[in-house]
Structure formats: C-alpha cells, structure tokens
Amino acid sequence: MFRNVLRNILSRNVLFIICVSVIFGFINFYVAGHDANVAVSVSKEFLLSLLMPFLTSLGCFLSPIFVPFFLLFALFDFYLAYKYGLVTKSMLQAIMGTNTHQAISMVSSVSILMPIVLLLVIVGMVVLTWKCVRFRPVVLLVTGVGVTVALHAGWKHSHRSNVERQNNNIAEMAANLRIFLPGVVGDFVYMTGLGMSDDNRPAIPHTQTDPAIIGTAEGRRKNIILVIGESAFADRHTTYGYTAQNTTPAMKTMADKGRICVVRQAHSAANMTRVAVPMLVSFYDPDHQGALYAEKNLVELARDNGYRTFWIASQPGRGEYSRTFGYVSEFSDYVTRQDYNNATSHVNWRDESLLPVMKEKFADPVSQKFFVIHLMGSHESYSDDRTEEDIRALPDADSYDQSLHRTDRILQQIITMADKELGDYTLVYISDHGEIVGQGHGIQYGGYDQYKVPVYILDRDRHYCDMAEGMRNNYGYYTSLMTKYLILDMMGYDIDPEYIKNIQNHDRVLHSDGKVYDYKSIPRR
The missing domain is CATH 3.40.720.10 (Alkaline Phosphatase, subunit A)
Known part of the structure; x- marks a missing residue:
C-alpha cells in the first residue's frame, strides 16, 4: 500500500504538476508584489496560483495548449517585474499597443536568434506537457473551485467600486478588475481586455474651453x-x-x-x-x-x-x-x-x-x-x-x-x-x-x-x-x-x-x- 502511494507520488504526472505549480506560484507571488495599483491579498494570490495545477489536470488534449501558454506569459510577466521594478498599467498598455514592426524590432534587438529560441521552447513545452499530463478530475475540481472563488471575489469588489464605469469599454473594466486580482492572472485579464477593446472614440468637437484661456486675438x-x-x-x-x-x-x-x-x-x-x-x-x-x-x-x-x-x-x-x-x-x-x-x-x-x-x-x-x-x-x-x-x-x-x-x-x-x-x-x-x-x-x-x-x-x-x-x-x-x-x-x-x-x-x-x-x-x- 505504502509502496503504491509512493510510486503514485513519484509518477511523472505528479512530479510535473508539482514542478510547474511551484514555478507558477513563485512567479505569481513575485509579480503580485511588484504590481502597481493592485490590492495586495495573500489569500487571493494563493488561490490564483492554483490556476497551474488546474490547467495540468485538463488532460492530454487541453493541457498542452494552456499550460505552456500561461507558463510563458508568467515568465514574461516575471521579466517585466524584475527588469522594471513595477508592472504598471502604462507598461501593459505599451506592450499591447506595440505595432508589428516595433514588436519584431524590439525582439530582434535582444538577439536575432530570439524568435527561433522562443519557438523551440514553446514546442518543447508542448511536447513535455503532452507526455506528462493526464486527466485528474479531483485535482481539477478542487483547484477549479479555488480559482473561481478568487475570480468571483475580484469581480465582486471591482463591480462594487466602479459603479460609474460599468457601461464603459472593456479595457476600463479589465483595468479595475486587475486591481483586485493580484499577480499574473490580473495582468493577463487586463491585457486580454486591452486586446478586445476598441476604444477609438470619434473625434466629436468639444464645447468647453479650458479656463486658462482668458482672451483671443489675431x-x-x-x-x-x-x-x-x-x-x-x-x-x-x-x-x-x-x-x-x-x-x-x-x-x-x-x-x-x-x-x-x-x-x-x-x-x-x-x-x-x-x-x-x-x-x-x-x-x-x-x-x-x-x-x-x-x-x-x-x-x-x-x-x-x-x-x-x-x-x-x-x-x-x-x-x-x-x-x-x-x-x-x-x-x-x-x-x-x-x-x-x-x-x-x-x-x-x-x-x-x-x-x-x-x-x-x-x-x-x-x-x-x-x-x-x-x-x-x-x-x-x-x-x-x-x-x-x-x-x-x-x-x-x-x-x-x-x-x-x-x-x-x-x-x-x-x-x-x-x-x-x-x-x-x-x-x-x-x-x-x-x-x-x-x-x-x-x-x-x-x-x-x-x-x-x-x-x-x-x-x-x-x-x-x-x-x-x-x-x-x-x-x-x-x-x-x-x-x-x-x-x-x-x-x-x-x-x-x-x-x-x-x-x-x-x-x-x-x-x-x-x-x-x-x-x-x-x-x-
């Protein structure tokens, strides 16, 4: 009995879940501590860190899609926090607003091999995930409940504190939700909101003139x-x-x-x-x-x-x-x-x-x-x-x-x-x-x-x-x-x-x- 339990613990699947969950959890806590304008909450940070074991329990078809993606996003978020000291709204806006030329240019400025290395890393992570994961309904249920509780709490707080903006664009809603979702998940939600938003309000003439102007001449x-x-x-x-x-x-x-x-x-x-x-x-x-x-x-x-x-x-x-x-x-x-x-x-x-x-x-x-x-x-x-x-x-x-x-x-x-x-x-x-x-x-x-x-x-x-x-x-x-x-x-x-x-x-x-x-x-x- 004990030998079977030990074998199960040391199985490739469990070790993989533990490794990626620990990495993601560490990154999530680190990023949460370096997120600007975010309400710090250790309990939410812990619950949101359950996202990775949740994703690794989806099975060999879905996990190889979501696990590498979120792990790479987490590493990217960690890089921003480490290099710049704080992950800010403006920084995330800048990233999402970067046009294709600027993005390619900035990546190639690091190294011309960077896109190749990045592609190889993604492929390697997909293959590794496919080989190591399997469907685990119990883990999926427990971790899914934890993540859902954190997301619901964040949504409830953001909705309550942002009544006057409830009818505004999705980027504003995502920005306010990020305040109550510390760490990688909050940053991902905000960047997703930016990507979905089309805040191109029309240039309708204004009627109000700033009071600094007190006269007009030729x-x-x-x-x-x-x-x-x-x-x-x-x-x-x-x-x-x-x-x-x-x-x-x-x-x-x-x-x-x-x-x-x-x-x-x-x-x-x-x-x-x-x-x-x-x-x-x-x-x-x-x-x-x-x-x-x-x-x-x-x-x-x-x-x-x-x-x-x-x-x-x-x-x-x-x-x-x-x-x-x-x-x-x-x-x-x-x-x-x-x-x-x-x-x-x-x-x-x-x-x-x-x-x-x-x-x-x-x-x-x-x-x-x-x-x-x-x-x-x-x-x-x-x-x-x-x-x-x-x-x-x-x-x-x-x-x-x-x-x-x-x-x-x-x-x-x-x-x-x-x-x-x-x-x-x-x-x-x-x-x-x-x-x-x-x-x-x-x-x-x-x-x-x-x-x-x-x-x-x-x-x-x-x-x-x-x-x-x-x-x-x-x-x-x-x-x-x-x-x-x-x-x-x-x-x-x-x-x-x-x-x-x-x-x-x-x-x-x-x-x-x-x-x-x-x-x-x-x-x-």
Missing part, C-alpha cells in the same frame, strides 16, 4: 510647426554638450549661428508616449487627466482662430496605447498616419516617408497653418532608426547616437522645406520623453534620463525663445507642460498668468506607475 504667428520627437535623450545631443559623437550637427550649426535657440534643463511631464504626447497638444496634464476628452485641444483651438490644421505622423493612432494622441490628431483638417488616411500618402513607420507629405502640405495656399509632425525618432530598436548615411557619418557611434543623427537630418529637411514653402513660420521641436539608452523608458526606478528632453525653437525674432526662458519653474527647469502655452500664444490666445505660475510652483510629472509626483521626487530605489 494669430501672432502665421504658420506654426510643432515637431514631436520620440525617445530623444537631451544629454546625447551635441547641442546639449555631448562630445563623444557629433549627433546633431545641423542643429548645432543653427544654434551657433543664432538661427535656433536651445532650451536647456528641459524635462517631459511623463515618461511614456501615451501620456506625454497628449500633454503637448491638449490641456491634459498630471493634475487634470480628464481634460483630454472634456475640453478643446490645441488642434480645435487652432481651427477656431482661423488656422488650417495638419497632423502628419509616422506613429499610429489607434489601440489602447496610442489612442490618446490619435484621438487628438483626428480633429485636424488633414491627418495622415501609418494607420489612417494613408491610401495616397504612403506613410509608414519611417520618418522619411513624411517628407513628401510635408512638402505638399507646406505649399497649401491658406494664409494660416498649424502643423503637428509626430516622428518615430529613436524608439527601440535603435538600429531601425538610422540609415546608411548616419552610419557613414558616425561609423564609431552606437546605434542610438546614429538614430539621433538621423532625426537631426529630418529636422534640417523640415526646416529647409519650411523656409522655401512657408517663409514666415515658427517651429518648436520637443521629444515626448527621454530615454535610458539601452533600456528604454517608462521604467519605475529608471531615474531622470527618461525625462530629459531636447527643446529647439526657431523663431524670426526669438520672442518665443525668451518666453520659454521666462517660463522656467522655481527649480530652473523648463517643463514640457509649458509648450502648449507657447503654441497657444502663437495662435493668438491670452493665457491667465496664474496658470503659468501654478506650474512653475508645482513641477509635477505623471510617472509610469500612474501616480503624480513632484519632479524632484520621482521614485528611486
């Missing part, structure tokens, strides 16, 4: 160009004192000649594109996160004051991650992105593809024009964001520096075309956020590199260069939140000085954990 600048970069770290720009490589020769020459001004000690108000870009083109900011969908944005205000508006982007504008700025773009008189109104424009993820469209639209005969040009810039993988010309120019540089050199060339081409087609114009270039070179951005304990951004202003009389300098806060920083007020002044709008003073007195940023901090106090280990 536009002060005939043509306005806002160029939004991507993942540009100011300290790697030659114009900001970087000497290892000449990453920005064109901007450096223009700065030396006084053609552009360089706004130093500038930082973004967020470290992720999804929230950083809307802060440049709407009244959305760390302390007014409802303004994006409630008030007129800069595109609408430009149209109200007689400007024809254009949004030209190599970045997409649909999906949970990019919809915030995609939403704003669709208020424009003309918009083209790689995923919108692109049949004749042929725009793709390469910034060079925007140049023919810009040339055509710069020549539009209307007297007043407002352009937003949203670049792919230096998004990972950096090797995709350079050309042979940049490699030849900086043969000893790393791929990130070469990508900055490429953006410098793009800016020079934009300025050359604007000189020819527009004549009278003012241009502002600012990156959405900075970059921790080699790691990325949106990293919970990543520090300030992911906030430090370059800002260039080209203005005929340097009026807006001086205005930007006067907008520095009490610590001497220029925050990206001021950019919208520069643009609005160009459009002819008068801004209540108290709003400027409030930003100067309270240097606030929206961090990757979704919390608001003073810039000097962002989380550090």
